Amino acid sequence: MVGRSEMQEKKQIVKSARSILKNYLVLVMIAFLVLITAIVEPKFLSGSNLVNIMRQFGPLVMVSLGMTFVIIGGFIDLSVAGTINLVAVVTISLIQPLGQVPALLIGLLLGIVCGALNSVLILTSGALTQAEALFLTFGMSTIYSAFALLYSHGSTMHFWDISASKSIFEAIGSGNIGFFSVSFVLFLIFLGILWIFQSKTAEGRAIYLTGGNKTAARLSGIGIYRSIVEIYVICGFMAAVGAIVLFSRITTAAPVIGAGYETSAILAVVVGGTTLKGGNGSVLRTVMGVLLVVLISNCLDLLGVSSYMQYAVKGAILMLAIWLDNRKQA
Amino acid sequence: MNIAESEYVLSIKDVSKSFPGVKALDSVSLDVKRGTVHGIVGENGAGKSTLMKILSGVYQKDSGTIIFDGQIIEHTTPHESMKRGLSIIYQELNLVNTMSVGENIFLGRFKEMKGMRGTHAKAKELLERIGCRINTYKLVSELSVSEKQMVEIAKALSFKSKLIIMDEPSSSLTNEEMAELAKIIRQLKSQAISIIYISHKLDEIFEFCDIVSVMRDGHVIDTKPKSEFSRNELIMKMIGRKIENEYPERPRRIGDTLLEVRSINTRKLHDISFTLRKGEILGLVGLVGSGRTEIVRALYGADKVRGHKIFIEGKPVRIRNPKDAIDAGFGFIPEDRKFQGLVLPFTVESNISMASIPKFTKFGFIKKSIEKNIAEQQIKALSIKTPSSKTVVNSLSGGNQQKCIVGRWLEIAPRIFIMDEPTRGIDVGAKYEIYTLMKEIAEKGGAIILISSELPEVLNMSNRVLTVFEGRITGEFNPETTPADAIMSAALGIDGREI
Numbered sequence: 001m002v003g004r005s006e007m008q009e010k011k012q013i014v015k016s017a018r019s020i021l022k023n024y025l026v027l028v029m030i031a032f033l034v035l036i037t038a039i040v041e042p043k044f045l046s047g048s049n050l051v052n053i054m055r056q057f058g059p060l061v062m063v064s065l066g067m068t069f070v071i072i073g074g075f076i077d078l079s080v081a082g083t084i085n086l087v088a089v090v091t092i093s094l095i096q097p098l099g100q101v102p103a104l105l106i107g108l109l110l111g112i113v114c115g116a117l118n119s120v121l122i123l124t125s126g127a128l129t130q131a132e133a134l135f136l137t138f139g140m141s142t143i144y145s146a147f148a149l150l151y152s153h154g155s156t157m158h159f160w161d162i163s164a165s166k167s168i169f170e171a172i173g174s175g176n177i178g179f180f181s182v183s184f185v186l187f188l189i190f191l192g193i194l195w196i197f198q199s200k201t202a203e204g205r206a207i208y209l210t211g212g213n214k215t216a217a218r219l220s221g222i223g224i225y226r227s228i229v230e231i232y233v234i235c236g237f238m239a240a241v242g243a244i245v246l247f248s249r250i251t252t253a254a255p256v257i258g259a260g261y262e263t264s265a266i267l268a269v270v271v272g273g274t275t276l277k278g279g280n281g282s283v284l285r286t287v288m289g290v291l292l293v294v295l296i297s298n299c300l301d302l303l304g305v306s307s308y309m310q311y312a313v314k315g316a317i318l319m320l321a322i323w324l325d326n327r328k329q330a
Numbered sequence: 331m332n333i334a335e336s337e338y339v340l341s342i343k344d345v346s347k348s349f350p351g352v353k354a355l356d357s358v359s360l361d362v363k364r365g366t367v368h369g370i371v372g373e374n375g376a377g378k379s380t381l382m383k384i385l386s387g388v389y390q391k392d393s394g395t396i397i398f399d400g401q402i403i404e405h406t407t408p409h410e411s412m413k414r415g416l417s418i419i420y421q422e423l424n425l426v427n428t429m430s431v432g433e434n435i436f437l438g439r440f441k442e443m444k445g446m447r448g449t450h451a452k453a454k455e456l457l458e459r460i461g462c463r464i465n466t467y468k469l470v471s472e473l474s475v476s477e478k479q480m481v482e483i484a485k486a487l488s489f490k491s492k493l494i495i496m497d498e499p500s501s502s503l504t505n506e507e508m509a510e511l512a513k514i515i516r517q518l519k520s521q522a523i524s525i526i527y528i529s530h531k532l533d534e535i536f537e538f539c540d541i542v543s544v545m546r547d548g549h550v551i552d553t554k555p556k557s558e559f560s561r562n563e564l565i566m567k568m569i570g571r572k573i574e575n576e577y578p579e580r581p582r583r584i585g586d587t588l589l590e591v592r593s594i595n596t597r598k599l600h601d602i603s604f605t606l607r608k609g610e611i612l613g614l615v616g617l618v619g620s621g622r623t624e625i626v627r628a629l630y631g632a633d634k635v636r637g638h639k640i641f642i643e644g645k646p647v648r649i650r651n652p653k654d655a656i657d658a659g660f661g662f663i664p665e666d667r668k669f670q671g672l673v674l675p676f677t678v679e680s681n682i683s684m685a686s687i688p689k690f691t692k693f694g695f696i697k698k699s700i701e702k703n704i705a706e707q708q709i710k711a712l713s714i715k716t717p718s719s720k721t722v723v724n725s726l727s728g729g730n731q732q733k734c735i736v737g738r739w740l741e742i743a744p745r746i747f748i749m750d751e752p753t754r755g756i757d758v759g760a761k762y763e764i765y766t767l768m769k770e771i772a773e774k775g776g777a778i779i780l781i782s783s784e785l786p787e788v789l790n791m792s793n794r795v796l797t798v799f800e801g802r803i804t805g806e807f808n809p810e811t812t813p814a815d816a817i818m819s820a821a822l823g824i825d826g827r828e829i
Binding site for chain 2: 200205
């Protein structure tokens, strides 16, 4: 009897250690990564590199926060790359003729429209599975990107060509509020709002229930169609925010500026621990995921790993994250 | 005597099979003679499908022996049993729609047929053996259901089958197609091929079968030549189980009309109209696929329906989706607990609270303390056995999971409660609790529409019963005064009023 209870205790300890590892795996990995890189490459902790990390973090975290809702709702959105392309070239081109505030608002509205369009197409075509949504939004991404190319005639637009005031964008790109950069403060604000929406509101709950079981949710009177529109609108809006943060930082907008953001955002969300199956996850986890993704690519940069190799690493991490997620469910 | 030359193509002895919480087969024995059509009848859940799935190798038996064609079969797979000469034709046919008839018959065996030309030639020959002239180059997607069935039979013949099992083969056939099937069955019999014919429909059983076995609750109740069975005896044996205090008294205080439904018409439903009164439990009796679930889904707004009219207390209401239905006072327990009822990875609490979110939302914000109270109140009221309200609902037993769904609705106190298979897969004790609850709901002036595959449940709980057959209401009965076999006959599509 004693032996058995001891064994049970041991099992309990192993179990709780496992659950800590499961839940905080990303944090552990981040700490490990920081430690190793800091030892191997002291430049890692230098001020200029940390600024560099923050800059990479800014646009991606915005896009990933939006993506989190789509994935919690049990769907996926590959169109963010196209949305970013379109919003970036349209917004930057309107600063000169319309002024910066209208340009900013139109840019954000465009993101919302792109997201809403995705959801309307999903609902009207009845593409209510994640796989169908994957292809549908992939198609939409191509269309948005094509519009970006048509609109800009394929050319890159630069801040220095704009004579009108662009102080807002300059502030977003390189301004500081006290100790923090403007873009970081923006991130904190959006994180706060989205976290409250996610965990404190009935709409947020409806999104979780939709992701958990669409049929059961609908039969219990949850407006799942409304939730689907919401998640895509949030995702489109946050992609637009990400686009603005991105081109403000690099002061130029090419019509292909958003390429790769869809996969990075999905990677960050999944690595953060939000399951692709839907119904589970959090924007806070996504922040961890983004941090890890950005740190990995920064470390690999510092260690002189070629960018081709970095793609392979990113892919491998995504596989690993999905694999771990499936094991967790089983 | 050499058992290979035994008169039985198949001998099943004392085969048992359990699933978690259910004994699906309890030492079942059955012998099938060579060249006969052996009918198996029984209610849903009697164990017919489980037995067939064990024969084909989809499931493995727990104990007992199976001798097929003189060989003892221990462990088999669907492919192996097919090669041995035992084929099953399932209700949902297993054909590749995008391939041709010939390709489907010899799927994966083109090499043995010496290429496509040989395949199609051999396929044609097999089809002709059952008197069928489908062009073998035709795509399966272009065939009618009965033609597809013929392709399946030809496929079975291509494996030199000695026994073909047909699982509800007639469920989607027209009358002409049925005649066609009858012809094929006679042909197969004349070629000394045995057939196990599974059906609910007694007409077919009496038309096609030589010997009939009745299954109930995982047992074979009786096996006799068809001529020794009377129709009534068969029905009695299918449904007749002893019922003693399995059910509470029926609700007694029936009031005015609460709900009136007028002419629901869809592809599957034809002119469905009925009324429901306060304090009443109305049972819908019909086979799976009869349309009974579609009726309540249409009523509840779960499926899109146009042109019907719904009145609650005489006032017209429009129900376009479940939300409208809930606002109009409906509650709905869906037939499939795991896929339609629960959000399995979520907590007991959020599963209970999900229909009453507006009750604990203020200005769009959720009040978690109220939500917790709601959940704990229902857990207590229904004595749901769960470690806490934060436990994942998937880890509860079936009965307790079902109570979570019941609690979800009790929280918003629906006036019209639709219950589709409310006691499926739950144990006897939990069943009784749910029956008691139903009675309470009715006695408080609510009304219940009850659907169940267990006929005794409907008959013992309902004040009134409607029988549904092929999308139509075929009869209305008072279960207290009508014998069960009369109701069953109406549900089986035999004349609705009397036997």
